[in-house]
Amino acid sequence: xxxxxQTPKFQVLKTGQSMTLxxxxxxxxxxxxxxxxxxxxxxxxxxxxxxAGITDQGEVPNGYNVxxxxxxxxxxxxxxxxxxxxxxxxxASSDRDSKSYEQYFGPGTRLTVT
Amino acid sequence: GQSLEQPSEVTAVEGAIVxxxxxxxxxxxxxxxxxxxxxGGAPTFxxxxxxxxxxxTGRFSSFLSRSDSYGYLLLQELQMKDSASYFxxxxxxxxxxxxxxxGSGTQLTVLP
Numbered sequence: 416x417x418x419x420x421q422t423p424k425f426q427v428l429k430t431g432q433s434m435t436l437x438x439x440x441x442x443x444x445x446x447x448x449x450x451x452x453x454x455x456x457x458x459x460x461x462x463x464x465x466x467a468g469i470t471d472q473g474e475v476p477n478g479y480n481v482x483x484x485x486x487x488x489x490x491x492x493x494x495x496x497x498x499x500x501x502x503x504x505x506x507a508s509s510d511r512d513s514k515s516y517e518q519y520f521g522p523g524t525r526l527t528v529t
Numbered sequence: 530g531q532s533l534e535q536p537s538e539v540t541a542v543e544g545a546i547v548x549x550x551x552x553x554x555x556x557x558x559x560x561x562x563x564x565x566x567x568x569g570g571a572p573t574f575x576x577x578x579x580x581x582x583x584x585x586t587g588r589f590s591s592f593l594s595r596s597d598s599y600g601y602l603l604l605q606e607l608q609m610k611d612s613a614s615y616f617x618x619x620x621x622x623x624x625x626x627x628x629x630x631x632g633s634g635t636q637l638t639v640l641p
Binding site (some may be wrong): 446448450455456457458459460463473474505514515516517518519520521522523 | 533559560562564570571572573574577579616618620627628629630631632633634
């Protein structure tokens, strides 16, 4: 199993550009989430999904869109990049039946917006 | 909303024991988790407490007191590889879903 994969690993955008961060998991997990992590801080939830076709907003959803057409994939779209979106983005998945709600994280995408 | 507090930094020597505390304020509380993150890496799951008491996993133990909204992570026989950031996270219910809210993290430095 590859677990959770994310592409790209690094990305530099200019203000106003749009792009999609890709996330895929091969563990057949129903739950998937996107977090952002700013320097010296914890992870903040952007959007999450409890299954294909179902998404909801987390703590910091503004400026981001998500969709979930399959169980495996959960892309995150930046609509119009801003310097405040410079961060490390982590995708995570978890098993709906897991009591601990253990999150399996991807390696992250390091995004810089200039 | 939710809030979590944990120390920003802790330093200890190899072979010692260190405790990282976490206090939280939240509604819809399910449980408290701990994650480890090495520099440049992804967070990895360490432990989970839903009920009061101590959970032990090898050199790591985690404790929860729901009445005090308090938990801690205990690391024994510290090794250099334990130098990392440690995050507590509360699991809350949100409609039909569950969410994790993370603390800001504790940077543990293990000295030789």
